[in-house]
Amino acid sequence: METITIGMADYAVGRSPINLTTMGLGSCVGITLYDPRNRIGGLVHIMLPTVEQARSRDNLAKFADTGIVQLMESMIEKGALKSRLQAKIAGGASMFSSGNGSLKIGERNVAATKEVMESLRIPIVAEDTGKNYGRTIKLDTVTGMLTIKSALKGTKVI
Amino acid sequence: MDYKLNEINQLTEFQHDALREIANIGFGNAATSLSKLVNNEVSINIPALKMQLIEKVPGIVGGEESLVYGIVMQIYGDLNGYIMMLLPTESVKSISSILLNYENGDLLSEMNMSMMQEVGHILGGTYVSSLSDFFNMKISVSPPYATYDMAAAIIDLALIEMSRDLEYALVFDSEMMVKNDIINGKIFTMFDTDSLDQIMNRIDKMVM
Structure with a gap:
């Protein structure tokens, strides 16, 4: 089955039976949107909470606020219905245990993602964050299930 | 002169060679420290140099999902960026057995992790101080952060920090190898574009 691999600060939309994957999320957050009726899925791999603080705004997929909207619009264009979209999110870890302020970026990415979802009125139906x-995550567009693989903590499906 | 570079093709051949030579000095000295630590000869390849879109850096690390020990340090002062070391499990085993006499122990134990941090710090410190001396600049290195995980997940924090203000970073990428390949790993450094301006200005002054 065809799998589209999405890099950092990138997004893609796929129709069943295509799988969408992104590898090695640390403090970044992977957000998937899924329309279960039309079986259209999308995945964006964001790095930062908001475009507002950024000096460089060339790549809107880098930020939670602009990246999620970009993904949603692209899905609607391909036939998804906004009111049917369901979100799943994963990532936003603090990779290094000696955490100080700047290491909390994972948490801030997760918080920003949730705010964006709320303002777009898209429900987050499952998450594996922090x-x-x-x-590494993979969205199966046939079922909408999200498989989350880690190096030492096993694999789970949400 | 003020260099505002966005892509590597804007570097002249001379600048490119000069930058590579400088990276060679830094990595060379770091390799020498490792050689002293493990009491064995260490070789490094000539570092590759790339002006890279930050979000594309995971692609050049070599296996985003490969399980490695990662040691990440921030470089700050007159130059700003990150130095990162990625070592496969077998290499960490070799280092532990040489330095700690630690055979078949838990590589994630606190003792082993702090030993790896210390190794990273020595290498990073050597790299940075050789650049400091060469350019007569004030450059420091932060305490190391270390963990064992997928390569892409380890480096993404440094990439996030870099990408706040930048699109491109200057990436030096090198591999080191201890005799018979018992220890091998990747070291790479990233500098922001302001640092690159500083470096190029120093190089011009040296040439004149």
Whole structure:
């Protein structure tokens, strides 16, 4: 089955039976949107909470606020219905245990993602965020299930 | 002169060679420290130099999901950036057995992790101080952060920090190898574009 691999600060949309994956999320957050009726899925791999603080705004997929909207619009264009979209999110870890302020970026990415979802009125139906390890995620557009693989903590499906 | 570079093709051949030579000095000295630590000869390849879109850096690390020990330090002062070391499990085992006489122990134990941090700090410190001496600049290195995980997940914090203000970073990428390949790993450094301006200005002064 075809799998699209999405890099850092990038997004893609796929229709069933395509899988969407992104590898090695640390403090970044992977957000998937899914329309279960039309079986259209999308995934964006964001790095920072908001475009507002950024000096360089060339790549809107880098930020939670602009990246999620970009993903949503692209899905609607391909036939997804906004009111049916369901979100799942993963990542936002603090990779290094000796955490100080600047290391909390993972938490801030998760918080920003939730705010964006609330303002877009898209429900977050499942999440696996925080803690101190990396995650590889894969969205199955046939079922909408999100598989989360880690190096030492096993695999789970949400 | 003020250099505002966005892509590597804007570097002249001379600048490119000069930058590579400088990276060689830094990595060379770091390799020498490792050689002293493990009491064995260490070789490094000539570092590759790239002006890289930050979000594309995971692609050049070599296996985003590969499980490695990662040691990350911030470089700050007259130059700003990050130095990162990624070592496969077997190499960490070799280092532990040489330095700690630690055979078949838990590589994630506190003792082993702090030993790896210390090794990283020595290498990073040597790298930075050789650049300091060469350019007569004030450059420091932060305490190391270390963890064992997927390569892409380890480096993404440094990339996030870099990408707050920048699109491109100057990336030096090198591999080191101890005799018979018992220890091998990747070291790479990233500098922001302001640092690159500083470096190029120093190089011009040296040439004149």
